[in-house]
Amino acid sequence: MIEVSNLSKEFVLNRQQRKELNTTEKTALAVDNISFKCEPGRVFSLLGPNGAGKTTTLRMLSTIFKPTSGTIKIAGIDAVSNSQEARKKIGFLTGSTGLYARLTPNELIQYFADLYGVSKKDLEERKERLYTLLDMKEFQNKRIGKLSTGMKQKVSICRTMIHDPEVVVFDEPTSGLDVITAENIIKLILDCKQQGKTVIFSSHIMSEVDLLCDDLAIIHKGKLLFSGTMSTFKENMKAENLTAEFIRLVHESQNA
């Protein structure tokens, strides 16, 4: 379960950033007082155009960023005041995640299992299950730098799931991947849902959202435009399809 209430994040802008953003403001509000809830066994999708605040929100959920205000609860743990405990419950995967190219998948998985304090027995069991599921056994001892994008993606998935997290955060997990490689991620999300895990993911791809999500939130310029179930969203759609409705909502908020 993820419970977010009145979450805001403000960044202090340095001179160079002010120049880049063409503003004289000393701060930028990336996330503005948003609240939502992600239930276990359901897939929650965070939608928004570039710069909407999706990544900042997900980084706050995974405790990389500290919120300026508001609260986050991850599986009942306050992620702001007790971030280290909350991290034990989170699996985090982004499309831009890199892997240590000079390590082998085995070494990488062992490293992250050690960091999460996974016992030897659990590690062996989970490794066996995930390696079989993802067909990773063949390249488990090859240097990651020499693996294909698809293989690397499988290693990333295995790394995310090795501590069996209750909550899984995906930040544009399929960006830059071909359809075949992206399929591994889709399978993983569905698998997590089946196992009763709480899943939140951000994406631009509407077909993915339609296929996977049970609940969604639309965010634009840090503000929440919609939060509810997918079925409610579809019922209240004024445009022909999901993409058109998404664009309509964004434009409407810009004109408001």
Next chain:
Amino acid sequence: MIFTIFKKELKDTLRDRRTLMMMLVIPMLIFPVIMNVFVSVSASFQEEAATKKIKIGIVGAPNNFLQTELNAIPASFGNKEVILYKDTLSMLADLKLDSLQLGAYVKLGFNTYLDSMKPAPLTFYFNATDMGMQERAEGYMEIIQEKAIQQRYLKLGVNQDKVNPIETTYTNIASDKEMVGKLAGGILPYIFIAFGFIGCMYPAIDLFTGEKERGTIETLLTTPVARWQILFGKMGVVVLSGLVAASCALLGLFLSIEVLDVVDNKEILNIIHSILSPTFIILLYSLLIPLTVFFAGVMIPIAVYAKSFKEAQSIITPLNIVMVMPAMVGFFPGVELNLVTACIPVVNIVLATKELIAGTLDFSLVALSFSVMFVLATLAVFVSYKRFDKETNVVM
């Protein structure tokens, strides 16, 4: 957790060819290669100088004193051939063409000047671009002059002792170890500082900026490990790399001395052996460890701040000069470790190491130097922590 991170980062670092080159290969090979080249080049120059036959032209009367005495100087002072010229112009023309290396104009009646106890005028010509010719002429003239003086003493019937009223003896009370320590002792800390800095540089950039650039830091920050633990684990590898690079450079220097026989003076070799005691090595490292931590602590905030490997490198490389320059103070004779110099970072370590080698150590000053470096290292680590804890610095 710190050790888990340290172990992984070390493994990662040891698999990076660029870091390995800077940490192990270059420091280990640089001195054997430089010394080998230096020794063989200087040996070949010495050999050439010893065997080179120079031609000395003389314009003057046949069998003048200079010609006779030059011919009498044994070949052990350098091979030579004396040629008599009729005029200065042709002698100078040959000197310009390098078919002659030295020219001497001996005024007519040179021997008469000598016989009548007057100063005999003599002019030497040489080409300053032909290295060592002036020294060669001065060397010959020292012998000839001495002979002329002896002849005059004899002629005047004067006892040489009577014209030398004071016989001075200069006795050096410094031990050989002290001499080596004070005069050449600056080299050791200089090498350590220079290579320690370079050794820290690549891992610092790779483990901080590199991790940011490759997009692996984000995942690491979502693990239940405190940021200070991540920082300490990584910093441990940076410090170790600096120490290993510096140690490899010193080992390379030691091997050059031992294996390549660059020091053929047995007394100096014995002094070097007596300096390198286990106590010396322990004391040396206890001074150098806080210095390396300080280097790491200075580099890490830059590496954390930089957005790319290139940016980090462009900031840290000039810093190398700023850090290593004070180490050169060690080469200046007369600069001693005192209450002021003990408070100047880097300089204090160089001077303390010099004193350590010379065996003239004042422990209170060494303790002060150590404390200054320890405080600075702690401060640098704190700054690193603050930088690493700043979320906008860590994540791009």
